[in-house]
Amino acid sequence: MLATLLRPPPVIARMVFFAVLFGVWEVASWLGLFSRFIAPPPSEVIPSIGLLYSDNELITRFLRTFGEVFAAAGIGSGFGIVIGWWLHHNKTAGRAYTDWFAAIAAAPLVLLFPLFLVLFGRNASTIIAMGAVAVLPAVILKTKEGLDHVPTVFIHVGRTFGLTRWQQMRLIMLPASLPTIFTGLRLGLVFALINVVGVEYLIGFGGMGLMIAELGDRFEVAGMYAAILFVVLCSACFFWATARLEKWLLSTR
């Protein structure tokens, strides 16, 4: 019993962490350690999620944002895998451009939103395009890394069995590099979510990002935190779901 208390299962440990965090936040807020206007206590924020549903078309906005996220992730991942394969396949291109993509991955691409606004206009295309661009570096780099690190002996096995180039790619290279490629896809999805919500907020268009901006503009601070909390929860669920999907996919390679 004592051992269980000292070393709780991870799920319990996480719940305890959030309970303590929210508890400290609640008490600090009631004691006036920081302004309730700037950071309302959880007892005001959490009920506001219900108000988001009734007053702010939460489901419609959620579906809109996640539709954009999936579109951006799909487009970015498609191009990313092809470019990653090209950088692996063409050694000169790999040596010349890989560092560039690594540098781009570290750059705040969201600041390019004015350029995309000019190119695509103030609509979903801008949001999806910016999301896709944010997905690209992670997918490119992880695809190249995965393909580069396929053990040479696997390639030799394929050669001794007389596999064609296409068979070598489909039956050996892709399954062997899938865990690394999937890490890139998961990172790409997270970057897509961050950028889509961020660009929605910046250009005042779309779903959850626009909702956060509107709530902030109306000084509905509790509602704004509730919306942010909802996005964070969705993101966590999203990450968990992709982890399960990855596990399932890898077991059926």
Added chain:
Amino acid sequence: MSDTPTLRIKNVSKHFETGKGRVTAVDDVSLDIRQGEFISIIGPSGCGKSTLMNMIGGLLTDYEGDIQLDGKKVSGCQPEIGMVFQEESTFPWRTAIENVTFPLEAAGLPKEKRLARAYELLDLVGLSGFENHFPSELSGGMRQRIAIARTLAFQPRILLMDEPFAALDEQTRHLLGDKVVQIQNQLKQTTLLITHNIAEAVQLSDRVLIMTFRPGRIKRVVEINLPRPRSSEMIGSEKFSAYVAEIWADLRQEASKGLKETEAAAAH
């Protein structure tokens, strides 16, 4: 055993350009291997054994000399020559049975036929009951047996094995040696084994080729006239020990040269 060579290696040499100049890995090696024969090549590390095997297997094509299979020049990988590698080569994303069916699947064989063949081969290598296990759930020796079964699935004329049991402990090596002998007895498979292990070479082979340290040449061929079928039980026998001592006497000089050269290179 037929007297006509199945595999003929004629005056084969291989050079590599390195930062320190041209290195001759294999120098003027000639060898005939008859159908059903089991030959081991033994030599110190860096003597070009694996290079020779890669040339025979078609993984290295840029060499001097000629390698012929049934009178036809070997130019690149071909299904008649199967290879088992020293490194871990079973595909971790495939179960044991899926690993063995792999080459047959790539060749487009119908599912029923490839499964029947794979079950037969897993039984041959002693892995019945482990068909649906992933390599990560099996021991190193079991994984190498899957690799052997996978290579045999293609029914190669020549089986090349590059130190397949190098990563295993001594006891497992002896037991797997027994398994290879059993496979050899059943299939009459023409086999070329690269090994560092003298006992393994004597236990399995009809002939043992001793290679010199760099450049790799064939120093001596030792005919092993031990009765077949063989097993690891004969390892303690007087005749077996005499073969081991004979091979070691030759190999010792080459291994010493290799050690000296490696130490000199490390000192610089």
